[in-house]
Amino acid sequence: MSDDSNATAPKKKGGLKKVLMMTVALVALVGGGVGAGLYAASSGLIGGGGGAAAVENGPRLVPKAEEKRAPAPGEGEGHGESSSSGSGESTPLGVGGDKYASTYYAMDKEFTSNLRDSAHYVQVGIAVGTHYDDRVIENLRTHEIAVRSAVLMTLGDATEDDVFSSEGKKHLQTKIVASINNVLKQKEGFGGIGNVYFTNFVVQ
Structure with missing residues (x-):
């Protein structure tokens, strides 16, 4: 009798492992699907919208940091990124206002x-x-x-x-x-x- 009970014990453990593995796989699949859906929605891929995501290699927003700016009179090289304030501190150009160049x-x-x-x-x-x-x-x-x-x-x-x-x-x-x-x-x-x-x- 004791031999029979010992023989069935490993089978129960194996079944439990299978159930756990299937549960983990299911959670991973559902999580991946939700993540992909959220990414697509945030990227504007769902619905088209006419934004940057509507065309894979379409136009992109130009940050002000990349804006082409002619140097001011008397402004030498190396001064294109900042302007000097009265306190002697350096203040970046484009602080405030629009985030992107126009x-x-x-x-x-x-x-x-x-x-x-x-x-x-x-x-x-x-x-x-x-x-x-x-x-x-x-x-x-x-x-x-x-x-x-x-x-x-x-x-x-x-x-x-x-x-x-x-x-x-x-x-x-x-x-x-x-x-x-x-x-x-x-x-x-x-x-x-x-x-x-x-x-x-x-x-x-």
Whole structure:
């Protein structure tokens, strides 16, 4: 009798080991899947979004530390990274403000369009700003005809409220940014325009 009970004991231990190993493997698989899901969500891979993750080798944000800056008059080599304060301490340039460098591009021709349900028309000059590298501006230049068409459609949908008040103009800027980014996303898979600036604004 004692021999039989001793023979069955190792079998129970072996079964317990198998259950433990299967549990550990299952936890590892579930954990890996959750981790991959969180990574994809944080990287913007889920949903497309038109951000940097939408194109694998698309434009990237340019930190201010990498911004190309012309030396100030009288500024020698080795002074490009900091400016001297009155206390003799060195203060890094770009402290405060935007974290990323800005690139601006003024579109050559002005835009003229009738306003919706109005006898007035609007004529505006537009410049765009981006925190991404030069590829965004290159994409804008490449597809400028399509971009101009989208901007004119947006202006044609504007009302008198959009052009006679500061709040309305800000709202119009937002709509123009969206229309430009939509064109760039359709053509290149990436928008990248952060803001639109009016360099001229006339309503007649």
